[in-house]
Amino acid sequence: MSAEDVKLKLVEAEEPDENDYRLQEQVGFILRKAHQRHVSIFAAHIADLTPPQFAALAKLHDVGETSQNQLGSLIAMDAATVKGVIDRLKARGLVELSKHEVDKRRLLVSLTAEGRNAVERLIPIARDITQETLAPLSAKEAAIFMKLLAKLA
């Protein structure tokens, strides 16, 4: 092998061209898998509620009555998505809706007594879910990870 060949080989090894794209190493792909894993852990602990549904309940418990859109922005859901989530929670009697007295465009959402009980019962379990999701990391790693993840989101 000539010196030129060696040089070419090194360049190839250090600068992968478009023929060497590693899907499994792309942040989007791994982010999707990590999210899938979390949803799966969530479902194993809380079978009758999805993460978005629980997010809506937890946020309502936190801030009290709010409009549907406002709730959506608090839990990072667009208007169309939050509507579906709230509809299903309402059908199960966990939230109730009412019209805003002054601004007739707004639909106010609040927890029912049953919804409040559910959230308060589930919050300790949600803490377990967070812990189990982070279990592959040491405490120190988890702290670093959360800091960096927050920067990305």
Place this chain on the structure above:
Amino acid sequence: MSAEDVKLKLVEAEEPDENDYRLQEQVGFILRKAHQRHVSIFAAHIADLTPPQFAALAKLHDVGETSQNQLGSLIAMDAATVKGVIDRLKARGLVELSKHEVDKRRLLVSLTAEGRNAVERLIPIARDITQETLAPLSAKEAAIFMKLLAKLA
């Protein structure tokens, strides 16, 4: 305030009970948001393909012809999901299907010439998408983040 009151207050501050659950700090919630952000960045660069569709094409480009289920396991999609993705890629002429000669259960998937062209054209853009997704982090932070994220996924 008595010494006892002070002690109670400290305990409360350090050991939040179930009334103090911060949704915005839970790994699942932030993971969902980070994933949403990535999908949005992806869509801004590649409007006519979704991340799962691109993943299927990129993986086919990598490994060549495979069965639908095998492809699914390579890109972390269950059988029902991968079927939908492949159906849509087939309808657009980017992949083609054929029956496995020996094992009649299997459906083989491969790139068409058009599909191959598309992947090769898009891979450099996909690199940009990865970069932009990680842009809020320094190079050092990004390296640490990817290592930890991989552990979680």
Place this chain on the structure above:
DNA sequence: TCAAATTCATTCGTATGCAAATGATATCAA
């Protein structure tokens, strides 16, 4: 060998998630 278990694929039902269009109401600005 042949019955049981496994694998591959499909279908159905449910639940996000988002873009775009629409309608009602509110706010702003000339």
Place this chain on the structure above:
DNA sequence: TTGATATCATTTGCATACGAATGAATTTGA
């Protein structure tokens, strides 16, 4: 004041994502 904008909510259409059920084909094991 009123016409242009903006906001809130709904609806439709499309695309993941997964559990569960089903059927066809293959493999295993007693």
